[in-house]
Amino acid sequence: MTESRRPALRKLAADQRTLVEDLHAGFETREDVLLWLQRVAVRSLGYIPDEWFQAVALRPDVLDDLVGDSDIEQFRRGQLGDVVLHRAFRTAFHRVRERVHEYTDSEKGEQREGTPDPERQKFIAMRPELSATDRAQHEALVDLFEGFSDREAIRLWVHDLRPATEGNLPASFLEYCCYTPMGYDPLVAPPDDGPARTARENLAATVLLPAMNRGIRTLQSGAEETVETVTDSHEPLST
Numbered sequence: 635m636t637e638s639r640r641p642a643l644r645k646l647a648a649d650q651r652t653l654v655e656d657l658h659a660g661f662e663t664r665e666d667v668l669l670w671l672q673r674v675a676v677r678s679l680g681y682i683p684d685e686w687f688q689a690v691a692l693r694p695d696v697l698d699d700l701v702g703d704s705d706i707e708q709f710r711r712g713q714l715g716d717v718v719l720h721r722a723f724r725t726a727f728h729r730v731r732e733r734v735h736e737y738t739d740s741e742k743g744e745q746r747e748g749t750p751d752p753e754r755q756k757f758i759a760m761r762p763e764l765s766a767t768d769r770a771q772h773e774a775l776v777d778l779f780e781g782f783s784d785r786e787a788i789r790l791w792v793h794d795l796r797p798a799t800e801g802n803l804p805a806s807f808l809e810y811c812c813y814t815p816m817g818y819d820p821l822v823a824p825p826d827d828g829p830a831r832t833a834r835e836n837l838a839a840t841v842l843l844p845a846m847n848r849g850i851r852t853l854q855s856g857a858e859e860t861v862e863t864v865t866d867s868h869e870p871l872s873t
Contacts, residue, residue, distance in 0.1 A: 642761075646730055649677045650723045657715050658708070661700050665779050667691060668838050672775055672846060676768040678722035679729055680851030684844040686718060691839035729854070767853055770798040771846045778834050778842070782821050785812050795842070800849030807841065 653674055661667050671687050690696050699710040774795055782788050792808045804810075810817040820837075823830030 643727065643730060646677065646727060650719075650726075653677060654715050654719060657700075657711050657719070660703065660708070660711065663701070664691065664697060664835055667697065667700050668779075668835060668843065669772065669775060671839075671843055672771050673768070674719065674722075675843065675847040676764060676771070676850055677726070678719070678850075679726040679764075679854040680847045680849070681722040681725040681729070682718070682847055684847055687843035687847065688839050691843075692836065761854070763853060764850070767798060767800075767850065770794065774798050775838055775842065778821075778838055779831070781823060781825055781830070781834065784822065785818070788812055788818070788821055795845075798849065799842075799845040800852040802845040802848040802852070804841070804845075 653670065656670055661670065668691055671690060675682055675687075690700075696714075699707045699714070702708075774791065777791055782791065788811050789808065792803070792811060795803055795807075811821060812818055816833075817837075820827075820830040820833035825831075
């Protein structure tokens, strides 16, 4: 990659391209789609419409397009990327561009390693809080898909969701999960319970992903750049 004076933009563009490539390749399961949607929310800086997550994850025809291999399904995946992702990613790119740090020749002289290499940056758009929130959101979804042992485990999970969503969950969410049969029973059902797994996926699509998306919009407005490269002894944050 050619040296860039604005490595945060290059890093963001590279992460967004990976998501588009994943979309074009297709997915194996509905959970894979939901985890991909969470990554999209972060790397679009929350500029995906909140209702889009439910539209994608709850419509059987759209899900068929995302997991299928036929020519028409591949065409529709490309169209989805061109119409929805392109617009949100473009808006996010412009938003970062307004605040991005441009490394000058004088700064390069002051830094032993010169301008930061976009390919070696650990953080999304060189913003560590975005990457930390990305990881917290991913882990929260994985925990949801695996289910919980009891009511106390659910309480702790909801507690961890507050920073992962910047407090954008409905005020009644904990009560719903712990004290209504529709919310509680699927969360503590055995892992091989198909209907319960579907209910947990529906909860992710209708409540968690929109709240996570809103949280990213809130978070990114105050994020600042930090340079931290990937070393041989440390793995990058999940992308």
